[in-house]
């Protein structure tokens with residue numbers, strides 16, 4: 001039996017912030033109180049720092065197997081715990097893609113041996129694997145990912161008959177990347193005519209434009225309404241799409257939405273500075289889109305915040321507009337970056353915690369995580385003010401770069417605790433920490 005006592009914290013949970021202590025015993029939250037008496041095997045004096053349930057990131061690309069020159073489950077989950085993420089759900093566009101039970105099992109085995117955070121995997125839908133999708137055990141996967149727009153990897157589902165059947169047969173959450181590929185192709189050709197291969201990166205949000213997003217996400221929503229599918233639309237990037245989603249509590253709806261860190265923190269003025277380092281799908285759009293997404297965080301149209309952590313090497317990113325792959329490494333900056341929205345008064349801290357932890361656990365029906373509750377697994381983050389003179393932490397993501405280089409966050413992750421184990425503490429990775437498989441109550 002091991003115990004870890006966190007004293008003098010400000011606990012952020014379920015809409016409230018309260019001073020108190022939290023005792024962990026054998027991986028779980030044993031006790032929460034204003035002052036817990038007695039000794040523990042180990043103690044952390046939080047000295048007034050915030051203690052929150054760790055972020056549950058519903059969208060990451062950790063690249064293993066097959067693309068480990070970009071990242072691995074070990075390297076990217078190390079970056080994740082440094083950024084306050086205690087659980088992750090990994091995407092199927094690996095090599096091989098996660099389109100079969102065998103591929104799913106391989107990923108789970110890798111994660112069991114090497115993930116520093118708790119883990120689950122999304123199963124991929126393709127034009128030719130509907131039988132495997134329909135036969136899935138809903139508790140064996142986080143969700144079923146459908147690329148309704150082509151992105152990194154070749155998982156586009158573009159056959160309307162397959163889409164209809166998929167929405168009708170999905171045995172658990174269908175999670176969708178929505179961008180309309182035909183209209184993107186038309187835009188690409190327009191730009192190619194005038195610029196050849198030398199299309200500027202600033203054209204990315206005009207090629208993968210708001211119309212392409214709206215067409216595809218409105219189709220997804222229409223199909224989900226028709227078939228009563230449990231649909232979760234990923235990474236909304238435009239103001240216009242917000243109207244497709246209901247501003248109602250999660251329990252009252254079957255269509256939900258995610259927004260990502262980069263669509264909240266960047267806008268199209270940043271292409272001039274970052275070039276291909278900001279290229280991602282869907283594209284980062286205008287300041288007005290960014291501001292509308294920020295404003296929507298106060299309500300229920302945007303249910304959760306993810307990172308869409310998607311590392312590519314600097315060499316890959318150095319190619320021209322058409323060749324540079326889309327995606328940014330974001331996990332290590334996750335909570336400090338999102339805390340900027342709190343410091344700027346866009347949202348309050350309990351709302352941020354709701355979108356990064358509580359609602360994610362509710363939405364995916366994750367057992368015993370996502371809240372500070374006695375008996376739940378101890379997935380925790382201590383967050384405090386970042387000392388202005390603190391040196392930047394080394395980048396743990398294998399790709400070795402960050403789109404946030406040079407940004408000085410006002411908060412830092414002091415400690416991350418995964419299933420009761422210290423995973424990140426005082427700027428150091430505790431490499432022995434191993435995450436657990438997420439359990440789903442479905």
Ligand code: DOR
Pocket residue numbers: 061093151152177279280281282310311325326327328
């Ligand atoms: O920007 C992106 N990168 N969007 C995606 O949909 C895929 C991801 C990746 O895997 O690189």
